[in-house]
Amino acid sequence: MMDKDTFSDFEREAMRERAEELRKTKNTEADVLDKISEMTDSEAQIAIEIHHLVKKIASELKPKTWYSMPAYANRNGKVVLFFQPATKFKARYSTLGFNDAATLDEGDFWPVTFAIKQITPTIRQQISLLIEKSIQK
Template sequence: MTDKNTFSDFEREAMKERAGELRKTKNTEADVLDKISEMPADEAKIAIEIHQLVKKIAPELKPKTWYSMPAYANDNGKVVLFFQPATKFKARYSTLGFNDTASLDEGAFWPTAFAIKEITPAVRQQLSVLIGKSIQK
């Protein structure tokens, strides 16, 4: 039996949200946009920019929520990338994360999460490259 204090309040809430997502018969782009609309304006601006880039660069990825975060999955339903807003875990910055289904491999060591504080033209370009690379086979 697991001790109730093993998980933080944030982790327990994320698990409850994920269980609710799994019970839904559909998890759609509308759900992602709803989650983005609940974010503070600065995080929502980043999330919507990522959403638009994914739709443009990797339209084969399907938007869905994952642990109550905007995420994008392949045809098998496996999440390739996700946006974690800073406020979700009271972190210093938001992150764009990539799961092992993403093709970011570079030798024996590579990053799978990137801190984002704002979208600039340079950041937009880097995001575009990462999103494109994440779907390469």
């Protein structure tokens, strides 16, 4: 049996939000845009830029919320990538993460989470390449 201190308040809230997402019959792009609208201005700018890049590069990925974060899933419903705003867990930077459904494999060791504080043209290009690679078969 777990005591109440096993999970942080942030983790308990994320689990509650995930349970709510699972109860919904639909989890749509509108839900993603709603979550983005709740973010700070700087986080929302990053999230909306990622959202537009995914729609442009990987239109086959379905926008949905995942633990109350913007995420993009493949046809099997598996989350390929997600954006975690810094304020969600009081972190010092936001992250762009890729799950095992993404094909970023490089031998026996490769990165799947990237710290992101702002979008620049160079970062936009790097994210674009990661999105492209994540959906390769």
